Amino acid sequence: MRLLHTSDWHLGQTLHNFDRTHEHGCFLDWLVATLVAEEIDVLLIAGDIFDNANPSAAAHRQLYRFLQQAKARVPHLQVVVIAGNHDSPGRLEAPTPLLEAHGTIVVGNVGRTPEGGIDLDRLLVPLRGRDGAVRAWCLAVPFLRPGDVPRAVAEDDTLALDPYLNGTALLYRQAFALAQSRCAAGEAIIAMGHCHMVDGKASQDSERRIVIGGTEALPATMFDPAVAYVALGHLHLAQRVGGHEHRRYSGSPLPLSFSEVGYQHQVLRIDLDGPAVASVTPLFVPRAVELLRVPPKPAPLDEVLALLEALDLPDAPPHAQPFLEVRVLLDGPEPGLRSRIEAALAGKPVRLAKIEPTRRHAAPDNASEALTLDQLAQLQPDDIFRRLWAQRFGDEAPPDQLAAFAELTHALGGDAA
Known part of the structure; x- marks a missing residue:
């Protein structure tokens, strides 16, 4: 079985107010052709399909047109999509009945059973070969919010557990145990996630930091060693997690900020050999606009x-x-x-x-001097303006700028500004 791993499309994104529909269209056309040429059986999309939680109609049309064209060109194709932190889980899941009829499974959020427990069945997706037989199982875990994770209890009552970190690890363990119980000989287990892993290299300008309960990065140890491949989304630079060949971020398919100019944007082809990964091959995405x-x-x-x-x-x-x-x-x-x-x-x-x-300036001599609360209380707006000017430009504020600032504060109500 052959899989293709991609993520972080950010359909609908603008670059400093410039529309990028053309670039996304070029990528999606290339992706359809790649699915055909590489004889892909399963497409994994690891979150952040859209750039925001309320995407435009044009962005929706791009996604659905791609899915229609991909299915027409590769009739046996399965598509598994999880929501990222930019996506609206509800919006992503809304067309589920139509999408499932055409081989696309979308997991936007973590469901609950009538008893209030995690509905693990929703997170477990069987991956089928061209003959219809199950060849692998996918743990399709979307971006997790605090209310999505189960409560982890420490064996030692004196230990304090991080609710989010330990709850996330527990959810993956529970989902993996369910997959193992259903996994027959020769079937692989694949995990998907949208999160920031420890030591992951983030893009300087285009990634939204995920900090939940003081936890920003998750450890790779939350994935069982028996998981054949981990398909991750969120970080825009394609990279291995902890140097592990089979735990990867595919990265975004096009640069989402100027800090990504030097990235080699790619998707990843994963060849399975029974329960293990035989090879992981990067396929580089051509850049439609420089x-x-x-x-x-x-x-x-x-x-x-x-x-x-x-x-x-x-x-x-x-x-x-x-x-x-x-x-x-x-x-x-x-x-x-x-x-x-x-x-x-x-x-x-x-x-x-x-x-x-x-x-280009030298910091003023008093830049490191801290003010007491009493001194801060005595500062007037023009004092703050002078200090900020000196901090930024390394010199005293010129008279014309001080006069303009005074006119502005007067128009806004003097000290009330």
């Missing part, structure tokens, strides 16, 4: 403007033009910064998405 950082490191404005004026790019329609982040090193405020950059780019087939200014 992301440019000019210059690669912040540089003085005149140098940056010269680089922008010399930028030579091939013609492209607006939806296919590269996104550009301009990185400037400044000595102080530059009121006309954007207009000067836009003038240097005039007529070039590129979309200016972001200007990233970096201030």
